[in-house]
Amino acid sequence: MIDANVEVVSEAVAAALSRRPKKSRVSLFVSVAMLVIVLALVAIVPFSPQYDPFAQDLMSGLEPPFADPAHLLGTDALGRDILSRLCVATRVSILIAGLSVATSAILGLLLGLIAGWRGGRIEKLILAVGNIQLSIPLILLLIVLVASFGSSVPLLVLLLGLTNWVSYGRVTRAQVLALKEREFIISAVTAGGSDWWILRRHLLPNVLPAVLVLCAFDLGVIITIESSLSFIGLGVQPPTPSLGLMISEGQRYLQTDVALTLLPALVIFLLIGGVQIASQSIAPRRTRRA
Amino acid sequence: MSCLDFVRHGARFAAVAIALSPWLGAAPAAHAEEKTTVKAALLLEPQSLDPIYDTNLPALNVFYNIYDQLAGIDAQGHVVPRLATAWSYSDDLKHWTFKIRPNVKCHDGSPMTSADVVFTYETAKNDPKSRLGGYLAAIDKIAANGDGEVDFTLNKPFAPFDRQTTLVPIVCKAAYLKKGAAEFAKAPVGSGPYSVVSWAAGDAITLQRFDGYWGRHGAYATVIFQPVPDETTRANAIQSGDLDVALLGPSNVPGVRASGSVDVVEQPSNRIIYLGFNGKQKWLAKPEIRKAADMAIDRKAVAERLLSGSVTPASQLIAPVSFGYDPKILPTLSDPAKAKAMIAAAGYDGSPIPFSYPTTGLPQVDQMSQAVAFFLQKAGLNVAIDAQEADGYLNNWFGDKLNGMFIFAFAPSVMDADLPFNMLLRTGGQGYFSDKDVDGLLDKEIGQANPADRGASLSAISKIVNDKTYYAPLFIDVYIYGVTKGLKWTPRPDGMIIFN
Numbered sequence: 207m208i209d210a211n212v213e214v215v216s217e218a219v220a221a222a223l224s225r226r227p228k229k230s231r232v233s234l235f236v237s238v239a240m241l242v243i244v245l246a247l248v249a250i251v252p253f254s255p256q257y258d259p260f261a262q263d264l265m266s267g268l269e270p271p272f273a274d275p276a277h278l279l280g281t282d283a284l285g286r287d288i289l290s291r292l293c294v295a296t297r298v299s300i301l302i303a304g305l306s307v308a309t310s311a312i313l314g315l316l317l318g319l320i321a322g323w324r325g326g327r328i329e330k331l332i333l334a335v336g337n338i339q340l341s342i343p344l345i346l347l348l349i350v351l352v353a354s355f356g357s358s359v360p361l362l363v364l365l366l367g368l369t370n371w372v373s374y375g376r377v378t379r380a381q382v383l384a385l386k387e388r389e390f391i392i393s394a395v396t397a398g399g400s401d402w403w404i405l406r407r408h409l410l411p412n413v414l415p416a417v418l419v420l421c422a423f424d425l426g427v428i429i430t431i432e433s434s435l436s437f438i439g440l441g442v443q444p445p446t447p448s449l450g451l452m453i454s455e456g457q458r459y460l461q462t463d464v465a466l467t468l469l470p471a472l473v474i475f476l477l478i479g480g481v482q483i484a485s486q487s488i489a490p491r492r493t494r495r496a
Numbered sequence: 497m498s499c500l501d502f503v504r505h506g507a508r509f510a511a512v513a514i515a516l517s518p519w520l521g522a523a524p525a526a527h528a529e530e531k532t533t534v535k536a537a538l539l540l541e542p543q544s545l546d547p548i549y550d551t552n553l554p555a556l557n558v559f560y561n562i563y564d565q566l567a568g569i570d571a572q573g574h575v576v577p578r579l580a581t582a583w584s585y586s587d588d589l590k591h592w593t594f595k596i597r598p599n600v601k602c603h604d605g606s607p608m609t610s611a612d613v614v615f616t617y618e619t620a621k622n623d624p625k626s627r628l629g630g631y632l633a634a635i636d637k638i639a640a641n642g643d644g645e646v647d648f649t650l651n652k653p654f655a656p657f658d659r660q661t662t663l664v665p666i667v668c669k670a671a672y673l674k675k676g677a678a679e680f681a682k683a684p685v686g687s688g689p690y691s692v693v694s695w696a697a698g699d700a701i702t703l704q705r706f707d708g709y710w711g712r713h714g715a716y717a718t719v720i721f722q723p724v725p726d727e728t729t730r731a732n733a734i735q736s737g738d739l740d741v742a743l744l745g746p747s748n749v750p751g752v753r754a755s756g757s758v759d760v761v762e763q764p765s766n767r768i769i770y771l772g773f774n775g776k777q778k779w780l781a782k783p784e785i786r787k788a789a790d791m792a793i794d795r796k797a798v799a800e801r802l803l804s805g806s807v808t809p810a811s812q813l814i815a816p817v818s819f820g821y822d823p824k825i826l827p828t829l830s831d832p833a834k835a836k837a838m839i840a841a842a843g844y845d846g847s848p849i850p851f852s853y854p855t856t857g858l859p860q861v862d863q864m865s866q867a868v869a870f871f872l873q874k875a876g877l878n879v880a881i882d883a884q885e886a887d888g889y890l891n892n893w894f895g896d897k898l899n900g901m902f903i904f905a906f907a908p909s910v911m912d913a914d915l916p917f918n919m920l921l922r923t924g925g926q927g928y929f930s931d932k933d934v935d936g937l938l939d940k941e942i943g944q945a946n947p948a949d950r951g952a953s954l955s956a957i958s959k960i961v962n963d964k965t966y967y968a969p970l971f972i973d974v975y976i977y978g979v980t981k982g983l984k985w986t987p988r989p990d991g992m993i994i995f996n
Contacts, residue, residue, distance in 0.1 A: 267801050283802060284863060444881060444883065445869075458748060
């Protein structure tokens, strides 16, 4: 039953790799545009003279966007510049998502390679640990861990990274099991290649594209999870903003000042959408090396 | 259907929904006259329905409906007879006798007598884990005499003792002993205008009108209390008709008023929001640092701009509706330049000072705390923000585990300064300082039967608190409620929601 699910995931990933969308150039352009906006937010905004994400001015609270030249996107209830806060929040969210996805991917890749290649008891052990972890809902697990250990950026990265490796592990293992039967692998074994050499030279390059596609999917998921944690107060702590925290702070003003919630949500959309569309446009160009 | 088709259809649907939403969102006006069930929001869920163990305001709100106390407090803040029809006291204010009302029934039909009163007080006093016991330290002996009266012997003169009894809901002894404390905490039996039908943990406490009640019967047959900690959720629920009475967060008030779907009712409260200091912290032990912190905060800006006028700057640890308030004491005027100079002069080395606050339970508390913290930072203090979940925060406050500055509130339901001053200021109470003058004044005021003299002593305590800046009183709350149109309900300054 578990293998059937993994087969479905593997097939979906393989399909994504080989599909050639008719409008791949337009999609690529759109995704690049989205990501450029996010990049500008992260890299260029800090150099503007009005950049100050933490300065409060209660007299200038809740200014709408484009009303005040000093605050291009308006201010929040404490009078803080929303554009500056979006910049910091995006950085924080990208940092957390990027690092934790990298952690899960590396961990899952390693464990999946070992499980698929070695088989036997090691494989059973890794699968068992993965299954146990999967049976616990991720958000609940994170809530318990954050409530016990407090929340800081390094801790969030670690927790998100350690709890999310299982899908990478399973996809990798499934790929390895399929590759094990291929002639080039069998001939490498016959030629006397060591386990480590085969893993590095033959298996890894063939498994990597699938893992990268999964990373792209997962980036969106992790950003959403971090936003949810921040929304309920268990993610990044104030006054440091994150995209989820800005949405949480803005939601009490939804009836009167929609921009406070809409702007960070828009950035999340640009970020996740950009990465997803880009990964779909680029993936087919990678060729599989045999 | 391809992916793109789905997106197109979805977009069309969304556009239509957004266009229609102002009409979809408007709730049908509830016909309050036909209502038999009323739903009210609590800010937190009670930890227990046993008054001997939970003394918190959300629990007290439920207790006001399901139990009687010896005396009650009316909506104007006066002490009125309840389970006791009359009471008398000795000249030295140490002996009090309460006459118990005859023919009062418990919800299970058994009679409520002086034996139940004695049982409740004694159980609370004798159990060190009882939080209620903490309010009864002045009581030496309780005894029922044969004439349907209860005698209290106090270990010191206690002028507002009748007010103090309003904190003690009386439990039905027979039911309590039969069920045991653990079971009673979930399915209590009292003698109040409503009885508990069920408590679905995390969801709702359902009450039913008790038709055997001796006093004014409840206006509605069923009352449901739901814990809804989030202000915006309360505002949405009241507008959609899911709730009938809900305290609104200041930021939601303009939107709720504008929607016109419910009534918006204001009531000056007995609650003070304050900034506390842990006197054992290295820098907060210095009065200059505390005074500078007090001076750094621009209360007016926070009250008028951030909190939309739903609070007013406070000058002392009690509100105008409470006894002991001195209108001649004024709120600290903000002087950030002087504050900065004082902090520098004190030799502050920049080491971080924790700044704790609970994430729910107070109006816009996360933003209010960040605003206060920012003023302190501008004045030169390195504050380390420490946001805590509300239940854990309460336990930390009770357990003296708040290590730096902290935001909290006190709303004495007795509406008298003695209770908050004792809890917050007396040596050995919940405060972090020890001041012999304050202790002496507390001992003095409690024995003064003349209100003018007592008021003067309490005022003197407030002056010392401000002089030494043991606390920085921040704001007085105005409770603003969203209420279903036509509902038979009026607000109280103690924030208690009752329906009889």
